[in-house]
């Protein structure tokens with residue numbers, strides 16, 4: 087009982103660790119193909135972990151059901167050392183190639199299917215509502231099942247290769263030989279032998295795995311956000327629309343999904359925010375400003391936080407400090423922030439002439455005359471950042 091549990095924990099740590107890192111560093115992290123490739127990479131890496139574990143498990147199972155001559159190893163470690171003794175170190179990795187053939191497509195499909203089933207239709211750049219638990223459970227269960235159904239024949243061959251040679255008798259020379267001999271003697275049905283019990287296990291375990299992983303990630307993200315960005319975001323609400331009364335702007339942070347819900351003049355926005363992700367903050371400011379001023383907000387200056395030094399409460403002070411720290415991490419932002427409305431490299435003509443403040447909510451309107459100064463180079467270099475991310 088304890089060794090399968092430790093094995094599952096280790097395999098899942100490897101799988102989700104490799105998958106997450108690979109997917110985040112993909113050129114297009116949101117593309118389904120990136121999820122497939124990240125899953126495939128995770129499957130490849132974890133094959134090296136699970137292959138010896140499955141070898142031992144399969145051998146112990148076979149040994150339980152038949153008196154294999156030369157078998158009789160006690161526990162998993164004992165079995166492993168016997169394999170090393172009789173077949174050498176290579177014996178431990180018997181079936182590794184076949185395991186890789188099963189895991190690479192298996193985990194690619196596993197993750198792409200889950201992503202597909204939990205993805206809402208629509209523009210990926212838009213914030214998406216958090217996935218509900220029931221959907222997570224079903225998507226996890228079906229992804230696991232699908233990946234097993236499609237790779238099961240490879241698994242049958244892999245298991246046969248891994249027990250081959252127990253007691254010194256070798257029956258198969260390799261993958262194709264094993265496949266051919268198995269079909270010849272047992273018919274095509276051999277390719278799905280044991281599939282039902284695999285599915286009965288795969289559905290609930292994978293439903294639970296995806297749900298637990300998602301909830302743990304949400305929980306840790308929310309904790310992190312609570313400690314840092316939460317303050318920044320709250321502050322930004324005040325800085326963005328400082329003149330509005332609390333009845334006009336309401337915001338609420340929900341802890342479980344790192345989302346911010348904001349109502350500006352009765353218009354409700356729900357946006358995702360992430361630690362280290364200033365881009366989201368810009369998007370978010372842009373939305374608010376669009377709601378207030380009309381749809382054509384292109385000026386990055388308007389999206390800049392308006393620094394408001396008159397914050398009296400302790401919490402206000404703390405959030406202001408945090409906010410300024412964040413800003414300082416980005417010299418470009420710092421420049422914009424502290425130069426205030428003196429600097430702007432924006433093309434003024436892009437801003438709609440007719441855009442108007444409502445109720446004086448945004449006073450940082452076009453100060454066209456005072457913004458023609460030449461900006462330092464580091465600022466110019468970062469042009470793209472603003473242009474592509476804010477618009």
Ligand SMILES: NC(=[NH2+])NCCC[C@H](N)C(=O)O
Nearest residue numbers: 192193196230233234237288
């Ligand atoms: N064919 C595969 N390997 N599919 C991936 C599913 C992996 C999952 N941890 C399970 O054991 O059910």
